[in-house]
Amino acid sequence: MTSHTLNELIAEGVRGRYILVRSDLNVPLDGSTVTDDGRIKASLPVLAKLTDAGARVLVTAHLGRPKGAPEDKYSLRPAADRLAELAGFKVTLAADTVGDAAKSAAASLQDGEALVLENVRFDARETSKDDAERGAFADELVALTGSNGAYVDDAFGAVHRKHASVYDVATRLPSYQGDLVHTEVEVLRKLTTDTQRPYVVVLGGSKVSDKLAVIANLIGKADTILVGGGMLFTFLAARGHKVASSLLEEDQIPVVQDYLKRAADAGTVFVVPTDVVVAEKFAADAAHETVAADAIEGSSFGAQGIGLDIGPDTAAAFAEQIKGARTVFWNGPMGVFEFEAFSAGTRAIAQALTETDGFTVVGGGDSAAAVRTLGFADDQFGHISTGGGASLEYLEGKELPGLSVLDR
Numbered sequence: 001m002t003s004h005t006l007n008e009l010i011a012e013g014v015r016g017r018y019i020l021v022r023s024d025l026n027v028p029l030d031g032s033t034v035t036d037d038g039r040i041k042a043s044l045p046v047l048a049k050l051t052d053a054g055a056r057v058l059v060t061a062h063l064g065r066p067k068g069a070p071e072d073k074y075s076l077r078p079a080a081d082r083l084a085e086l087a088g089f090k091v092t093l094a095a096d097t098v099g100d101a102a103k104s105a106a107a108s109l110q111d112g113e114a115l116v117l118e119n120v121r122f123d124a125r126e127t128s129k130d131d132a133e134r135g136a137f138a139d140e141l142v143a144l145t146g147s148n149g150a151y152v153d154d155a156f157g158a159v160h161r162k163h164a165s166v167y168d169v170a171t172r173l174p175s176y177q178g179d180l181v182h183t184e185v186e187v188l189r190k191l192t193t194d195t196q197r198p199y200v201v202v203l204g205g206s207k208v209s210d211k212l213a214v215i216a217n218l219i220g221k222a223d224t225i226l227v228g229g230g231m232l233f234t235f236l237a238a239r240g241h242k243v244a245s246s247l248l249e250e251d252q253i254p255v256v257q258d259y260l261k262r263a264a265d266a267g268t269v270f271v272v273p274t275d276v277v278v279a280e281k282f283a284a285d286a287a288h289e290t291v292a293a294d295a296i297e298g299s300s301f302g303a304q305g306i307g308l309d310i311g312p313d314t315a316a317a318f319a320e321q322i323k324g325a326r327t328v329f330w331n332g333p334m335g336v337f338e339f340e341a342f343s344a345g346t347r348a349i350a351q352a353l354t355e356t357d358g359f360t361v362v363g364g365g366d367s368a369a370a371v372r373t374l375g376f377a378d379d380q381f382g383h384i385s386t387g388g389g390a391s392l393e394y395l396e397g398k399e400l401p402g403l404s405v406l407d408r
């Protein structure tokens with residue numbers, strides 16, 4: 001199956017037409033400062049191609065996980081401002097998504113300009129499980145494009161979401177695959193069809209249940225899965241250890257126990273940390289100490305202790321595995337890398353990826369931000385993907401709604 005490409009859309013002619021583009025502008029923020037603009041830079045080429053060709057571009061995007069209503073801290077303002085700084089064309093932000101502000105800003109948009117609509121997740125219908133609700137929101141987005149609109153999906157990081165701005169709009173408008181989605185899919189396709197072994201997957205981050213759901217299908221595909229970040233505590237708990245106040249998804253314990261059992265039969269090895277950095281509280285300057293992974297409650301902070309990084313022994317063991325690999329896929333920081341005191345594990349893993357001869361892929365908004373803020377350059381890795389959950393779901397062979405809806 002193939003999708004219509006952006007070049008086909010440009011060849012059809014876009015001057016004066018409203019083109020709805022879904023971008024992934026879900027960037028990490030420190031207050032109103034964008035701390036890593038990788039996703040914005042990655043979104044720029046498609047927007048520039050369209051505005052160069054005279055299109056009136058309506059950009060839809062999400063930021064964070066607001067609860068279906070406007071919240072200042074999830075405004076796309078910082079991302080839109082950064083986009084405006086980087087772009088060679090006019091970029092403005094509408095004060096709402098499909099309301100009066102968006103309608104009037106869209107109406108006064110000129111050829112070659114882009115209008116970012118406010119966070120699509122400020123409307124609960126965007127992520128609704130109910131097809132009719134999502135459809136009604138998609139209808140309102142599509143209405144902004146007038147009678148001759150088209151849709152371009154360039155938000156690779158969100159293609160695994162069956163959301164109105166990703167999926168439903170594509171069923172209502174002539175739809176095209178953006179260049180970023182195209183490139184990302186090509187790299188990951190190569191990784192799945194021509195996997196050089198040993199194939200090591202490194203997992204961390206904080207979206208524990210999201211990611212646990214995905215790794216089921218990596219069992220049997222990956223040779224080794226290294227478990228760090230927030231999800232490591234559910235693995236420790238599954239082995240019967242106490243994890244004090246660390247991030248734990250108790251209802252996922254049986255799921256992990258099942259994974260551990262299945263992995264043994266399928267020839268995939270899960271490597272779980274042997275030591276952990278435990279902090280007194282979740283803060284940059286928190287007192288902390290390294291303890292054995294099976295003795296987290298035995299730290300000086302007792303039941304209050306929070307595991308915020310993998311320990312040095314674990315980091316060294318993970319690095320060994322990575323250096324011996326021919327293919328490495330990494331999603332999710334090993335610890336709370338945003339705090340210097342808890343960034344060593346993530347730094348060690350990034351360093352190991354730069355030292356292996358294998359093909360390396362780093363996936364995810366925060367994972368990409370981590371390697372950049374820790375001083376690594378993009379070209380030290382085989383590929384830095386804008387999608388974390390999205391690339392994991394692609395690798396496990398799942399059908400991704402945002403991709404399949406574009407198939408002809």
Ligand SMILES: Nc1ncnc2c1ncn2[C@@H]1O[C@H](COP(=O)(O)OP(=O)(O)OP(=O)(O)O)[C@@H](O)[C@H]1O
Binds near residue numbers: 307366388
């Ligand atoms: N032990 C931990 N406890 C709490 N948070 C953690 C821990 N380890 C890592 N994190 C946090 O995980 C966050 C990143 O997780 P996330 O799963 O969103 O990764 P990602 O690379 O952005 O992937 P995606 O693109 O799917 O969102 C970071 O902000 C980091 O501070």
Ligand SMILES: O=C(O)[C@H](O)COP(=O)(O)O
Binds near residue numbers: 158161
């Ligand atoms: O950060 C991401 O992985 C994408 O922007 C998707 O965000 P989500 O996991 O909140 O849907």
